[in-house]
Amino acid sequence: MRAQRRGSRPPFASLCSCSRNLPRVVLGAKTTRNSWSFAADVTVTPCLFDTRSTEVTHALEEEEGNLPYVLLTDPPSSVPTSHPSRLTTERPNFTTDTILESQAISMASNECTSTLSSPVEGSPAKPPVTPSSILEETFGHSPATSQMAPASDSLKGPGTSLISISDSPPWVSTLPSSTFGCPDSGKDFPTVLTFKGVTVTLENNSIWKQFCECGTEMILTKQGRRMFPYCRYRLSGLDPDRMYSLVLSIVPSGQYRYRWNTSKWEAHGPAEHQSQGLIRAFPHHYSPCLGSEWMSCLVSFYKLKLTNYFQDQEGHMILHSMHRYIPRLHIIPVLDGEAPTPDKPVVMGPESITFTFPQTEFMAVTTYQNFRITQLKINHNPFAKGFREDGNNPRLNRILPLPVKMETQTEVLKLAEPSEQQEEVMDLR
């Protein structure tokens, strides 16, 4: 399903269910009274979203066989500011990890001072560092993903109200394929983005920046592999009394398939299936929450897993290997009046906004291509601690010619400052 935007009519998204126990998000726009164009559809965790009308349900059932997963509706003329009673029975544990997360914050926050103007709106604001706790899982998690159209097609366009703050940042969109990896590390990436009074901080920007400089790679496996680093945000400027759903989508950021050639990525043919569009989205496991709750915690999408298994039913993000992607955070106000159920969607209307941090772009791979990325992962990821041997990992020695090894290890040691390692270790807790 490819997005087709017409006129100035804004796009909206609905989050709803399908018949395979995996509900979906649909990003689309109403083009005429009875016609919709779809930017994307995504499988999402059930019971997380408020719902609206069922206007085009039947049309989509016909299209998709027995998959009544699409529910789209007109946008509300206004979004109520009051909030319904709690929509879930379990709540985040806001106390368990306060200390560890606060420590991580205090270190990470040092990286948040380079507030740059976003393409949409500059923001000098730096969110106050307040005691926080990471959002720990207490909900039953049901996995989620799905197919969507390419972001370049679906989430841009005149009149759109689905705003991508950094939809086409020049330092990303204009990067030649061979320069993927942000070698121009002297160019700062925005750590804080602000739009419509909502400020989003990429809390673990320092680690992202290190990976970006080498060209971030993320492993895809059939059973799903977590991202490292993962996306961790701090939010401010939300209405404290309003319910919001946070959804992370991962959209293609290039039109090509790539290959690793000795020391750099090169375009190698057109992207696979991008004409049909494949975007994934992953709702945060605590969605929906009050704005006050989102703002009091770090929002970490550490549960997100990446896979290249297209029959995946576990709800992982399905990506193409050797393709470039970039995560995007969607902040979706939840409408009042109706409790969320798996068969009803929440409207992603004019007040929904999307934030994209260009430094989080990555290459999806099944095997690491860039040795520097491997070393960064080993040095930063606690689960890979077994491969750390102070630069004397015999396995790495085996696969590396000596001169290269000496050089890269020096670089890696330089990149992996102790404080950064410590930050990321604590980040995982």
Add this chain to the structure above:
DNA sequence: TCATCTCTCACATTTGAATCGA
């Protein structure tokens, strides 16, 4: 046919939560 590229799987290791007993 062959070389290269890409992917899959078993493996060793670490982490952290859960469990159990003192």
Add this chain to the structure above:
DNA sequence: ATCGATTCAAATGTGAGAGATG
């Protein structure tokens, strides 16, 4: 109720080998 030891599931990258591709 607390603490330490143990167990186990889930996480990591490695490397061999299979399959796909040109």
